[in-house]
Amino acid sequence: MTSITHHPTDETLAAFASGTLDEARSVVVSMHMSFCPVCNNKARRYEAIGGALLDRTSPAAMKPDALQKVLQLIGTDLQAPAVKPEGLLDHYQLGKWRWVWPGVRQRSISVPVVSNIKVFMLRAEPGIQLPHHKHTGYEWTCVLEGAFEHQFGRYGPGDFDEADETLEHKPTICEGAACVCLVALQGNIEFQSGWGRLIQPLLRL
Amino acid sequence: MEEFDPARLINRVGTTQDRDAFVELFGHYAPRVKAMMIRRGASPDRADDLAQETLVRLWRKAAQYDPARASASAWVYTIARNVSVDAMRREGRATPWTEEEGVDLDEPERQLLAAEREALVQSTIVSLPEEQLRVIRMSFFDGLPHSQIADLLGLPLGTVKSRIRLALQRLKDRLGGLI
Numbered sequence: 143m144t145s146i147t148h149h150p151t152d153e154t155l156a157a158f159a160s161g162t163l164d165e166a167r168s169v170v171v172s173m174h175m176s177f178c179p180v181c182n183n184k185a186r187r188y189e190a191i192g193g194a195l196l197d198r199t200s201p202a203a204m205k206p207d208a209l210q211k212v213l214q215l216i217g218t219d220l221q222a223p224a225v226k227p228e229g230l231l232d233h234y235q236l237g238k239w240r241w242v243w244p245g246v247r248q249r250s251i252s253v254p255v256v257s258n259i260k261v262f263m264l265r266a267e268p269g270i271q272l273p274h275h276k277h278t279g280y281e282w283t284c285v286l287e288g289a290f291e292h293q294f295g296r297y298g299p300g301d302f303d304e305a306d307e308t309l310e311h312k313p314t315i316c317e318g319a320a321c322v323c324l325v326a327l328q329g330n331i332e333f334q335s336g337w338g339r340l341i342q343p344l345l346r347l
Numbered sequence: 348m349e350e351f352d353p354a355r356l357i358n359r360v361g362t363t364q365d366r367d368a369f370v371e372l373f374g375h376y377a378p379r380v381k382a383m384m385i386r387r388g389a390s391p392d393r394a395d396d397l398a399q400e401t402l403v404r405l406w407r408k409a410a411q412y413d414p415a416r417a418s419a420s421a422w423v424y425t426i427a428r429n430v431s432v433d434a435m436r437r438e439g440r441a442t443p444w445t446e447e448e449g450v451d452l453d454e455p456e457r458q459l460l461a462a463e464r465e466a467l468v469q470s471t472i473v474s475l476p477e478e479q480l481r482v483i484r485m486s487f488f489d490g491l492p493h494s495q496i497a498d499l500l501g502l503p504l505g506t507v508k509s510r511i512r513l514a515l516q517r518l519k520d521r522l523g524g525l526i
Contacts, residue, residue, distance in 0.1 A: 152515050153493065153508050160487040161428040165436055186417060188487070188515070192428065193421030195488045201378030202385055205395050209373055212399050213366070216406045254436070 146178050148294075148301040155181055159188035166259040166326040169251075170302070172230055173284040173324050177300030236263070245270040251324075259328045266290070266315045276310040279328025288321030290314060351375060353419035354412075361409035373402050376420075380427045387431050387490040397434055401427045431490060479514035482507055 150158070150171055157163045158171045175181050237250035245267035253261040258279070266272065268288070282304050289298040292313040297303055305311065307329075315321045356372050359365040377398045384394035404426050412422055475483065485496045493511065497504040 153511055156486065156511060156515055157493060159428075160490060161432045162486060162490050162492045168432075186421070189425050189428075190418060190421040191483065192424035192487045193418050195484065196376075196379050196383060196424045196427070197420045199379050199382045199386075199488070202382040202391070202394065204377050204381060204398065208377065208395055208399055209370065212373065212377075212402050212406075213370075215399075215403050216369070 146174075146180070146298075146300040146302075148297055148303060149178065149181055150174060150302050150304065152184065154304065155184050156188050159185045160192065164256060164259060166253050166256070166261045166328075167280075167282055169230070169234075169253055169261055170282045170284050170324055170326045173286070174300060174302040176230060177284075178302075234261075239265065243270075243272075246272070253326075257328065259326055261324070261326050263322060264325055265320055265322045267320050268315055268317045270315045272313045272315075274310065274312040275331045277305060277307050277327070278330050278332060279307055280326075281305045281328070281331075282326045284324045286322045286324060288319040289316040290321050290323075291316055353423075354414045357405070357409050357412045357419055357422070358414070360406060361412055369402075369406060372405065376405070376423050377402050380423070383424075383427055383488060384431060386488055389431075389434075393434075397430050398427075400434075401430045404430065428490075475514050475517060479510050479517070482510045483514045486511060 154163070154167075154171065158168060158175075163171065175185065231251060235252040237252075239247040239249045242248045247265045249263045249265075251261045251263065263286075266288075272290075283297070283302070285297050285299050285301045285303075287299060289296055289301075290313040291297070292311045294303075296316065351371070353372060353375065356365075356368040359368040360372070380401045381391075381394045381398040384397045385391060389397055401423070405423060408426065412419075416422075417425070482496055482500075485491045485499070486493065491499070493507050494504055496502075497507045500507070
């Protein structure tokens with residue numbers, strides 16, 4: 143059973159549709175959208191608002207040679223190029239899986255780091271409890287495989303979790319399969335226990 | 348005189364690479380996309396280039412356009428949005444606007460809203476309270492992140508978010524059949 147129950151907020155989808163989310167968060171939202179027809183419909187509705195605004199805006203005159211330049215550019219295209227379906231992460235390089243914690247591995251994703259936001263995949267074995275932690279910025283997560291659970295419920299494939307610096311949590315990986323997530327993390331993770339603090343430096347990418 | 352029907356024109360570009368149809372699309376959309384790029388912080392020259400890039404992408408993607416999924420303008424908007432996002436990422440900017448480049452939103456914003464209000468009378472967008480229309484416009488058209496809208500308007504972030512939420516709810520109620 144893989145029904146999606148946790149979605150991005152409407153504000154987040156609207157920001158996504160208007161192109162104002164940073165790249166790191168857009169990647170995680172796009173991943174959720176690739177699972178979720180409900181959010182796709184909402185985003186399309188927001189894009190329709192953009193279209194309506196575009197139609198009604200006062201035009202800014204193009205330079206006199208602009209049309210000529212564009213016609214030259216497309217002049218060599220006889221046929222629209224065949225569309226190759228592309229994976230969401232095709233533009234990025236994926237790092238090697240690295241050990242970060244017993245039963246937990248992480249691989250980096252080469253989304254350019256802007257404003258101290260990193261994107262990575264996390265893979266944790268069933269039954270693992272991640273140490274109690276909070277964040278210095280936001281942490282957005284989309285589950286790819288398996289599931290985890292914390293005080294706000296169970297998160298399975300496609301589910302989206304928006305956590306910010308006000309939240310402390312202690313996710314547990316559900317039994318069954320390993321859980322793989324795509325994560326955009328701003329700032330750092332702060333562990334609440336002495337043991338966690340010891341390994342904190344290891345978690346920095 | 349035939350009525351301007353952008354969905355049909357895009358279809359003609361997509362199926363038969365019809366250059367006349369493309370020229371018509373260019374005439375309508377390029378100057379509007381240019382205006383959108385200027386609102387997103389591009390210089391007029393740069394905005395002209397980005398509008399050209401948008402129309403080139405329109406030509407190349409026309410065969411993928413599905414009128415059942417989106418209106419022509421919504422589809423062009425998504426292409427323009429992607430061109431603007433790609434350009435910003437190429438230039439290594441996190442957001443469309445920086446404070447140094449920020450223009451005074453107050454006056455042009457008021458004029459634009461006034462000019463648009465007439466055009467929007469029949470449309471549902473104008474039925475939004477001005478405070479909501481303003482944030483929607485700043486977000487969707489100007490491409491400002493919510494935090495920056497809050498700064499520019501001197502409002503708490505929560506207020507900006509709730510205005511956007513209210514506006515979206517209202518648009519959803521009224522424009523539900525639009526797509």
